[in-house]
Amino acid sequence: xxRVHVRGGRLVDPKHGVDRPADLYIAEGRVAGIASAxxxxxxxxxxxxxxxxxxxxxxxxxxxxxxxxxxYKATLESEMLAAVAGGVTSLACPPDTxxxxxxxxxxxMLTRRASSLNLARVYPVGALTAKLEGERLTEMAELRxxxxxxxxxxxxxxxxxxxxxxALQYAATFGLAVWLRPQDPHLAKGGVAHDGEVxxxxxxxxxxxxxxxxxxxxxxxxxxxxxxxxxxxxxxxxESVEMIRAAKRDGLPVTCDVSAHHLHxxxxxxxYFDSHCHxxxxxxxxxxxxxxxxxxxxxxxxxxxxxxxxxDDDAKQLPFxxxxxxxxxxxxxxxxxxxxSREARLPLVQALARATSEPARILGVDAGHLxxxxxxxxxxxxxxxxxxxxxSGLRSQGKNxxxxxxxxxxxxxxxxxxxxxxFERG
Amino acid sequence: xxxxxAEALCAELVKKLRPAVTPATGMVGIHxxxxxxxxxxxxxxxxxxxxGRLDISFYRDxxxxxxxxxxxxxxxxxxxxxDRRLLLVDDVLYTGRTIRAAMNELFDYGRPExxxxxxxxxxxxxxxxxxxxxCGATLAVPKGKMLRLDRNDAGRLSLRLDDA
Amino acid sequence: xxxxxxxxxxxxxxxxxxxxxxxxxxxRILDTAESFLGVTEREVKKVPLLRGMSVFNVFFENSTRTRxxxxxxAKRLSADVINLNVSTSSTTxxxxxxxxxxxxxxxxxxxxxxxxxxxxxAHMIARHVGPERHVINAGDGRHAHxxxxxxxxxxxxxxKKDFSALTVAIVGxxxxxxxxxxxxxxxxxxxTPEVRVIAPQTLLPAGVESLGVRVxxxxxxxxxxxxxxVMLRLQNERxxxxxxxxxxxxxxxxxxxxxxxxxxKPDAIVMHPGPMNRGIEIxxxxxxxxxxxxxxxxxxGIAVRMAVMSILGGA
Numbered sequence: 001x002x003r004v005h006v007r008g009g010r011l012v013d014p015k016h017g018v019d020r021p022a023d024l025y026i027a028e029g030r031v032a033g034i035a036s037a038x039x040x041x042x043x044x045x046x047x048x049x050x051x052x053x054x055x056x057x058x059x060x061x062x063x064x065x066x067x068x069x070x071x072y073k074a075t076l077e078s079e080m081l082a083a084v085a086g087g088v089t090s091l092a093c094p095p096d097t098x099x100x101x102x103x104x105x106x107x108x109m110l111t112r113r114a115s116s117l118n119l120a121r122v123y124p125v126g127a128l129t130a131k132l133e134g135e136r137l138t139e140m141a142e143l144r145x146x147x148x149x150x151x152x153x154x155x156x157x158x159x160x161x162x163x164x165x166x167a168l169q170y171a172a173t174f175g176l177a178v179w180l181r182p183q184d185p186h187l188a189k190g191g192v193a194h195d196g197e198v199x200x201x202x203x204x205x206x207x208x209x210x211x212x213x214x215x216x217x218x219x220x221x222x223x224x225x226x227x228x229x230x231x232x233x234x235x236x237x238x239e240s241v242e243m244i245r246a247a248k249r250d251g252l253p254v255t256c257d258v259s260a261h262h263l264h265x266x267x268x269x270x271x272y273f274d275s276h277c278h279x280x281x282x283x284x285x286x287x288x289x290x291x292x293x294x295x296x297x298x299x300x301x302x303x304x305x306x307x308x309x310x311x312d313d314d315a316k317q318l319p320f321x322x323x324x325x326x327x328x329x330x331x332x333x334x335x336x337x338x339x340x341s342r343e344a345r346l347p348l349v350q351a352l353a354r355a356t357s358e359p360a361r362i363l364g365v366d367a368g369h370l371x372x373x374x375x376x377x378x379x380x381x382x383x384x385x386x387x388x389x390x391x392s393g394l395r396s397q398g399k400n401x402x403x404x405x406x407x408x409x410x411x412x413x414x415x416x417x418x419x420x421x422x423f424e425r426g
Numbered sequence: 427x428x429x430x431x432a433e434a435l436c437a438e439l440v441k442k443l444r445p446a447v448t449p450a451t452g453m454v455g456i457h458x459x460x461x462x463x464x465x466x467x468x469x470x471x472x473x474x475x476x477x478g479r480l481d482i483s484f485y486r487d488x489x490x491x492x493x494x495x496x497x498x499x500x501x502x503x504x505x506x507x508x509d510r511r512l513l514l515v516d517d518v519l520y521t522g523r524t525i526r527a528a529m530n531e532l533f534d535y536g537r538p539e540x541x542x543x544x545x546x547x548x549x550x551x552x553x554x555x556x557x558x559x560x561c562g563a564t565l566a567v568p569k570g571k572m573l574r575l576d577r578n579d580a581g582r583l584s585l586r587l588d589d590a
Numbered sequence: 591x592x593x594x595x596x597x598x599x600x601x602x603x604x605x606x607x608x609x610x611x612x613x614x615x616x617x618r619i620l621d622t623a624e625s626f627l628g629v630t631e632r633e634v635k636k637v638p639l640l641r642g643m644s645v646f647n648v649f650f651e652n653s654t655r656t657r658x659x660x661x662x663x664a665k666r667l668s669a670d671v672i673n674l675n676v677s678t679s680s681t682t683x684x685x686x687x688x689x690x691x692x693x694x695x696x697x698x699x700x701x702x703x704x705x706x707x708x709x710x711x712a713h714m715i716a717r718h719v720g721p722e723r724h725v726i727n728a729g730d731g732r733h734a735h736x737x738x739x740x741x742x743x744x745x746x747x748x749x750k751k752d753f754s755a756l757t758v759a760i761v762g763x764x765x766x767x768x769x770x771x772x773x774x775x776x777x778x779x780x781x782t783p784e785v786r787v788i789a790p791q792t793l794l795p796a797g798v799e800s801l802g803v804r805v806x807x808x809x810x811x812x813x814x815x816x817x818x819x820v821m822l823r824l825q826n827e828r829x830x831x832x833x834x835x836x837x838x839x840x841x842x843x844x845x846x847x848x849x850x851x852x853x854x855k856p857d858a859i860v861m862h863p864g865p866m867n868r869g870i871e872i873x874x875x876x877x878x879x880x881x882x883x884x885x886x887x888x889x890x891g892i893a894v895r896m897a898v899m900s901i902l903g904g905a
Contacts (some may be wrong), residue, residue, distance in 0.1 A: 170830060272713050489639055
């Protein structure tokens with residue numbers, strides 16, 4: 001194991017409220033010292049972080065790696081490289097692989113393959129129901145023992161509230177967390193865009209905001225009854241923010257996240273049917289976007305994630321309603337979070353918490369911080385340099401992003417995982 | 427340069443045409459200047475059949491290069507073209523392409539017995555083998571200029587030289 | 591964002607939607623259409639304008655009547671016409687939409703007339719083939735049917751002359767109607783002061799007022815003093831489900847009968863994009879009556895399509 005001295009950087013560690021010039025000393029894959037070298041430390045490698053921010057590696061709550069089964073869209077190799085290139089050192093992957101992650105064998109195969117690549121750490125989210133079909137519960141305890149940190153339905157709706165209730169009860173029995181994207185499938189049926197003025201003009205079938213809030217209301221009620229730890233994924237409507245605020249005030253064990261792209265885009269960005277803006281949940285109105293941004297700033301929304309979803313060109317080059325929804329995001333999580341922090345006028349140390357210590361707390365893992373003894377997962381980046389988003393610059397196989405051509409701040413120079421350099425920008 | 431008096435030329439054309447017209451004669455003027463001239467000739471000659479007007483925009487040979495002409499008017503031939511002797515009227519005869527287009531259009535209405543061309547001014551520089559049977563005057567127009575017929579509110583005709 | 595319908599010279603290169611089109615372009619199309627009306631009176635019912643050009647009717651969604659009017663329009667301009675009913679051929683074999691379009695472009699198509707069940711399909715195809723080849727949207731999902739909007743505007747102009755004092759009422763399934771959206775856009779661009787939509791709430795899209803219309807759930811109030819009444823076709827599948835209970839109730843409250851029509855102005859005209867569902871949205875007495883201009887709409891439709899093709903073909 002290498003001993004690394006990260007010299008001359010600005011250390012930003014949100015969990016410990018640190019934002020000051022300080023060197024970092026790494027040994028045996030962990031943070032050995034901050035500001036001053038531990039006694040007898042001799043560096044095998046020195047990383048010159050002059051003018052750069054030294055932060056915990058980002059923790060991404062949702063990144064689709066497309067393995068197993070969807071390898072024509074992307075592979076573990078390409079997406080893990082994309083992750084470290086984006087400064088992401090821990091990520092949770094949703095269970096909607098093919099087949100879905102509903103069996104211990106599949107989960108183990110995934111975690112083994114991921115760790116053999118020695119890049120970012122992968123935390124699988126297991127399927128809540130068998131095949132995600134919403135009928136039979138999975139062996140959640142067994143799946144937890146094989147590495148699943150939570151259970152979800154990914155994008156597959158669970159309309160049967162009886163099953164939802166029982167799944168929450170079962171998870172609570174073992175102290176397991178359930179991650180849910182609130183969407184009423186009947187109200188959302190056939191919809192591809194936010195049901196508002198833009199969809200009306202473009203003639204696109206709409207998903208009303210109340211498809212989210214009605215489902216959210218049901219989930220919150222069930223949490224009151226079962227006490228399950230529930231994480232709500234990808235909020236999109238301002239009314240949802242209000243409901244979460246009230247639920248937290250009542251002391252319910254709920255957390256939530258927003259995807260980085262929803263902080264910046266609204267229904268107006270659909271333009272002339274740009275299928276890169278076909279995402280779930282849809283981009284809603286300007287007011288919704290502003291509410292999401294403010295909620296992430298004040299902590300009502302706990303974390304920001306990439307919702308990384310590589311989609312092949314063929315599936316995007318179709319009329320809007322027929323195109324496959326989703327946007328690539330691992331390499332844009334940091335830049336979009338930085339851009340958001342500047343617009344929200346939030347100090348870097350507070351903004352970065354939403355992509356490091358907070359998601360780590362939700363995952364329940366020791367990550368997203370750089371206290372002494374912490375795993376040395378580090379993201380060293382230049383916050384002042386801007387780059388233009390282009391397909392050639394993305395390591396992910398998914399080039400599908402609505403931010404193509406945008407100038408964004410934040411260029412990652414080094415990413416370390418367990419104290420080893422896993423990405424270095426040439 | 428000194429431009430001829432359009433009113434005087436018009437009167438001369440009327441004199442030349444009078445022996446040639448019969449109650450069966452059909453007159454067709456080409457928009458816009460040719461139609462104005464034809465209206466005057468039609469009235470002065472007291473022709474029996476109503477006047478026809480042609481817009482040749484759909485028959486021009488420069489469609490691919492220049493696109494559809496900005497303002498298109500409707501063509502109206504209120505008599506049967508078939509087996510009829512026609513007088514085709516235009517204000518300024520130049521390359522001959524307008525007349526070619528007009529004749530093609532006339533033949534889509536029917537098969538005339540004959541077509542005689544009436545022009546107020548022949549400015550030469552023909553690019554097609556076309557010539558007028560009745561002509562007011564010949565006039566050489568300087569390079570880069572266009573000769574146009576004007577009609578004021580009182581109906582008075584005059585010639586004008588514009589930049590091309 | 592540059593209007594994708596205009597080329598670098600600001601000329602119309604595609605006709606995809608009426609929304610955002612400059613007023614001058616619309617007026618020019620209507621004026622040009624007027625000069626085409628006389629063509630059918632002649633011995634040779636054609637003009638040679640598009641001679642040597644190929645017009646491909648690419649219909650991903652079936653429609654014999656619309657396709658036929660485009661075919662007639664193209665042939666009257668002396669173009670060569672190829673009809674492709676793509677729903678039954680290549681795409682079912684797995685060929686992508688853009689591959690199909692590329693293949694057709696390679697066969698030297700100059701102009702594509704496209705109808706598709708998905709909103710935005712025509713925009714996508716136009717982006718792909720570029721401004722040298724021209725795309726005419728013959729209907730995409732619920733989004734737009736620009737030639738229908740233009741022929742509706744032509745019809746209204748023909749009978750009413752001046753838009754600046756008109757009240758136009760559009761009745762029926764606004765939610766699913768590309769005809770309604772295109773008509774609303776063109777009426778607003780031409781300065782119509784009062785555009786009304788008349789429909790039950792289930793058939794109105796979210797925020798419909800933002801399109802520039804007043805909503806009237808009550809048909810009698812909505813027809814009061816109208817100069818133009820446009821009836822939309824109600825498709826069978828909309829009835830007996832979550833949107834409408836039955837054809838009978840719809841006809842009773844939203845169908846156009848002589849008695850309801852009497853609430854409009856005495857010289858009001860009645861329009862319909864066709865095909866009509868007699869007894870569902872419109873009573874036969876009205877469809878065949880003195881206020882109806884439904885048949886002239888068809889004639890005007892051919893002239894309008896000729897105008898669109900001749901303007902595009904020269905760009």
